[in-house]
Amino acid sequence: MKPRKLLSLFFAFVLLLSLAACQKENQAKPNTEPPKAQTDTQKPAEQPAPTPTPAPTEVVEISFWHSMDGVFAEIVNQQVTTFNDTIGKEKGIKVTPVFQNWPGTEALTAAMSTDDVKNMPDVIQLYSESVNLIQNYERTVWAEDYLAKGNSAFQKSDLIPNAVANYTINERMIGLPYTLSSLMLYYNQDYFKQIGMETAPKTIAEMAEIMPKLVEKTDAEFGLNVRVQLYELENWIATQGSDGSWFGNNNSGRSGAMTELAADKDGSLEKFLGEWQKVVDSGVYKATRDSINDEFAAGMHAMVIMSSSRIPTIKNLVGDAFQWNIAPIPTVSASDIGGCTPSGSGLFMLNRGEEKQTNAAWEFMQFMVSPEAQAMWLSGTGYIPVNTKTKELDAYKAAVAEDSRLQIPYETSLKSSTKMVQSFCPNSGTVDGVIKEAMIAFGNGEADKDKTYQAIVEGAAKAFEEYYRANPLK
């Protein structure tokens, strides 16, 4: 066959495939439109006439940008559909979810820099490290302004305290916590039993002490696998002391711009590195991260430290191969308060010029933090519901009854101090890289404690300097 004919056939095939797939999608996709009213002829005669609901005269359409992929995106779509079919239908609001690849800031930055109001979202999901981007942006609508009106569907006290603190700047909430997870210690209970341990270690020193035994007496190749980066380091800094410690100055960016580290001034960084030296000295610590989920599931590591959002993944991977559990991360000192910083994302509103749109956006935001919407995270994700009232729902009780491990990050977050927040670290990508590089070198024995300390402090200072040279403080 001639190339031209082949190409024509191929193009025809692609078009057919596309059309077929589009049609299939229309059939398979859950209906996000409010159901159309039945005509008189379609209405069954025996049914009583439904109470007429006054239909909103105008539908306000708002756009919601999120960066959830895979199963998480399915839940987001489910939440949006539920809103559109219930509150949205009642109040005349239609939300359109739009996927933006993680961290979800590329298109926002482009729209912000050109003040392209028409192509901005009304509500956007952002992670803590991106809050700097919108903190001083004139179109940001602070959640506190709506909460202050006093007629919200929830109270601040309904939400997990340090999740609220995470999005609070100068006592005002900039956004609402939406997805929440925490850093957890995952441990192989079968291996622990083999060395006569029943519970997880409470401190780093205890953890370092059992690591060689775990490798010696079980099939584990490594006692612990964790790659310490900004997120992990912040957790070990924040959980120090009797009420937590700040990672950065100005309360880690909550009472002013974070311009330098605080962890090097109060000695918490040095203290952590001193304890971490014991982990390094155990000789059975893996400082890099490859396929941490799969390696833990294969029994390669006795312990791993990672986000609670991976509970379902580990559950699927391990199956019945061995018993495992999770626990709060070991503290630096036995006297430390412990707990976790809230990881995850928040929802933020932007003013696109019309009040009715921001009002509609607030209605949507309130729904997304409601117990019902938050309970949806329990099916297939390890996210912690941000609304404490979720605990009263049957969905939560059923999920916890099926897997009691889901309760551990929830309880840990609930008890965590409001000082335990993720810092609004400028140039967070660079700082993250600095910490990662320094901690891997430390973990591999290529750098000692002092050199690691110096690399982190100097690297972070340089990153801050570069950031504020390009973005001077006003």
Place this chain on the structure above:
Amino acid sequence: MKSSKTLELIIQILCISLALLILFPIFYAVSVSFMEHREVLSKTPHLLPKNPTTGNYVTAFTRTTLGRYMLNSFLIAAVTSFFRLLFAAMAAYSFAFFEFRGKKILFALAMTTLMIPPDVLIVSNYATISKLGLINTYTGICSIFLVSAANLFLVRQYFLSFASSIRDAAQIDGCGSFRFFTEILLPISKPILVTVFISSFVNVWNQYLWPLLVTNRNEMRTIQVGITMLKDRESSIFGPVMAGVTIALIPTVLVFIVFQRKIVSGMMSGAVKE
């Protein structure tokens, strides 16, 4: 004679080995797309699926509107490639066959655009497209890809390989510039035109950031953006992603297979100025 045959055999074996080495990731991606999740992560790696499943393809099509994304990518790649070809051929014609003031400077200016990283211009391009009201439109996505200096260079080099006497002879016979371009030059330049079209098609098909920026409606998204929706940040579920990648590969691979000979011919012809 015997030694030349042995040498040929060694070269053939080397070529096949190299081809297999390059093709291995693609074969493995296709293989993984038919594997169940546990099999992908099994301790002893499996090169081929033990129990082939189409589940990953079902996930790819049900989790996203992959068909629509493919249609969008196809339209964008086809339209931009056509215009790139048209503009490259017209510009190359003038640079290769006409003498005019500033010709060298204009050509040098066109070539300097090759040295500007596209990412540097992305915000200013976005501002322009946004002000023109072209966000969420095919025109908006295509606009910045319509002209390529690399294509212009390739076609110009090819045109330069023609003896100017061909054009002179055509002119003596009463053939005008436009007629010479459309009826003589373009038909005999098929190899390079096909090369430009295919390379442009593949290049635009694989674009990710620009289509992501200028679209915020699901129905306008492209295949490369769609594939990112299939991944799962919290786990290592590679199956649906590999299924998406395999589907995205089909058009480009087919186009390469169909036009392979012409591409090679085009590359060789444009490489040397006689």
